[in-house]
Amino acid sequence: MTHAYRLYGWPNSGAFAVHVALEEARAPYERVWVARDEASMARFRAINPTGKSPALALPDGTVMFESAAMLVHLGLAHPGSHLCPPPGTSRHALFLQWMVFCSANLYEPVLRMYYPERYSSRGEADAPAVRERATADFLANLTLIGSRLAPYVLGLEYSLVDVYLYMLQAWWSGDREQLHATLPALGTHAALIAARPAVAKVEAEHAGAG
Numbered sequence: 001m002t003h004a005y006r007l008y009g010w011p012n013s014g015a016f017a018v019h020v021a022l023e024e025a026r027a028p029y030e031r032v033w034v035a036r037d038e039a040s041m042a043r044f045r046a047i048n049p050t051g052k053s054p055a056l057a058l059p060d061g062t063v064m065f066e067s068a069a070m071l072v073h074l075g076l077a078h079p080g081s082h083l084c085p086p087p088g089t090s091r092h093a094l095f096l097q098w099m100v101f102c103s104a105n106l107y108e109p110v111l112r113m114y115y116p117e118r119y120s121s122r123g124e125a126d127a128p129a130v131r132e133r134a135t136a137d138f139l140a141n142l143t144l145i146g147s148r149l150a151p152y153v154l155g156l157e158y159s160l161v162d163v164y165l166y167m168l169q170a171w172w173s174g175d176r177e178q179l180h181a182t183l184p185a186l187g188t189h190a191a192l193i194a195a196r197p198a199v200a201k202v203e204a205e206h207a208g209a210g
């Protein structure tokens, strides 16, 4: 019997990139949308103590949280799908660098943009200032990674860090067309990634559920 992965989360969250990775790997998986009511969240916290989306149960039952770690793991666990450079190579080192960069420097300001009241003891009172700073940080870090696109993050080699970047840039709270006009390489990158069948499939599924 083939044991499947089980991806938990909610639509249009960090589960998106992991969902694409499972599709790209052609791995057997089950997708579980978690409802946000108290009882469902209590059940989810028993699986994933952070209570954040996503969580990934591996085929042997091990449960992971942290989306970047899931993407690295899936890339390594499915070498035949060529979703990351071979481990131990300099290309893999750069893959790890950009995965951590995306998690620490793009996902992090996104959370400050969307949940600004959590980042000050004054709550809502400081939310506009927290959001403004987060937006500036997100844009600065997007500009840095955007300057390296040729056309993918790793040059001519597509990898799961492209899926991660695609998901994160889509969370820009401003005008996306304007963003791509300012950072044309990012616009080209987004169009390339959106055209991948796995991405289009997952995007339609999340749009239909969200």
Ligand SMILES: N[C@@H](CCC(=O)N[C@@H](CS)C(=O)NCC(=O)O)C(=O)O
Pocket (backbone or CB within 6 Å): 012, 013, 014, 015, 051, 052, 053, 054, 065, 066, 067, 068, 103, 107, 111
């Ligand atoms: N570092 C975590 C962040 C996960 C995260 O914060 N996910 C968001 C959705 S994109 C979430 O669960 N938000 C709900 C909340 O914080 O209450 C990861 O990369 O998996």
